[in-house]
Amino acid sequence: MGKFMALQAREGAEGEFEQAIVERDTNDLPAGELLIRVRYSSLNYKDALSASGNRGVTKQFPHTPGIDAAGVVEASSVAEFGVGDEVIVTGYDLGMNTAGGFGQYIRVPAAWALKRPAGLSLREAMVLGTAGLTAGLCVDKLEQAGVAADSGPVLVTGATGGVGSVAVALLAKLGYQVVASTGKAEQGAFLEALGAERIVLRNELQEGGERPLLKEQWAGAVDTVGGDILFNVVKSLRYGGSVACCGLTAGVGFKANVLPFILRGVNLLGVDSVELPLVVKASMWDKLSLQWKLEGLDRLVTEVGLRQLPEAIRAILAGQQVGRVLVRLD
Structure with missing residues (x-):
């Protein structure tokens, strides 16, 4: 805990938007019952819109996008989650107006998180995202x-x-x-x-x-x-x-x-996957981890780190993304 690295979208002097890798502090994250060390995220079209200044997605900048996150609970103020629990967070306000999965830490309400299904690793969960x-x-x-x-x-x-x-x-x-x-x-x-x-x-x-x-x-x-x-x-x-x-x-x-x-x-x-009740999300994640589990997920994915993310964002906005982009937060 303390300092961590994140991608930040920010507005330049002339109204243009850029993405930069910056150091942040966990004390600056929003309120929430869970502090999560993010291991993986993924790049979605909505993330690219947020990262390029689309105010229909994100209202205030600078901002860390990333509507997906999978990681490990580092601090919890609720009984349902303990330190060390592996969790998935997708949708709700994550990465929109709440600092998202393109940072090594997030802090979110417990009502946004679900425990990783036994049939999926954190990496597999974010290949899907x-x-x-x-x-x-x-x-x-x-x-x-x-x-x-x-x-x-x-x-x-x-x-x-x-x-x-x-x-x-x-x-x-x-x-x-x-x-x-x-x-x-x-x-x-x-x-x-x-x-x-x-x-x-x-x-x-x-x-x-x-x-x-x-x-x-x-x-x-x-x-x-x-x-x-x-x-x-x-x-x-x-x-x-x-x-x-x-x-x-x-x-x-x-x-x-x-x-x-x-x-x-x-x-x-x-079909909406953002504001869906958590119990419905959990049911679908269970399905994707069991009877609907896809083998050979690696054929779908390109893996990038934080520093390769700006290029990947430009590619998805230009309609050039093929398959999934997995973001590794290490």
Whole structure:
């Protein structure tokens, strides 16, 4: 305890934002029942937005992003957690307006933390991180809506990204016929190695936006991009199909009409992993550590330290990230 290193996003004299590695003190961390020594974090699109000054994510700077953290409890004022407990913290306000996982220490409310499931190491938990948790929640929503492995092809948009890559691997593990959509044609082999049976280029999903309905193709879909691509997917669902929506990299709005819903009975399912009750998060983490545990997670991940993080942030903002980026805090 005491001094530690962290990435800090700060505003320059002319309004531009930069990221720097700085020394901080645990006494400057916000109030909370748990002081956690962070071993691993991960890089998500929301982290990159925070790190580049997006005030819709983070209101005050300087700030340490990182919506994910896995580490060891170093101090606790509650009976539920003891010193030495290994814990996972994802979502809530971590890394948004509360100093996050891109620092070697965090201090958070106990209500944000859950004990590491026995079936996952701290490293494996952060290879998954919020992206893996979100992918699992999307697949769970599709299952609850009746999309089964034998229902037909399931599309994953933004398939090379963090959520998309985990969704492809998870759906393939569960026996689904996975079709992966990406704007990165050169990543076909990566997606096929994760279990995709077919690759669809992003521009194919952008066609037909002016039409109220498109040819029925997908029994279900996991959409990580939003925008008009999302509603083109809705218009392409088979009768009774569903799409789980969890992302916005292609935009927050889309042109919509009621025909897919009233003629084909399809479902647009929203997925949130941030404010989800902790008991629901814990249940999904247990699932991801047991019956849904993915082998070969290393094929999904690039590992970086704090000093490589600014470059990785620039890459994800430029749409160049492939798979997951694990952040090592040592």
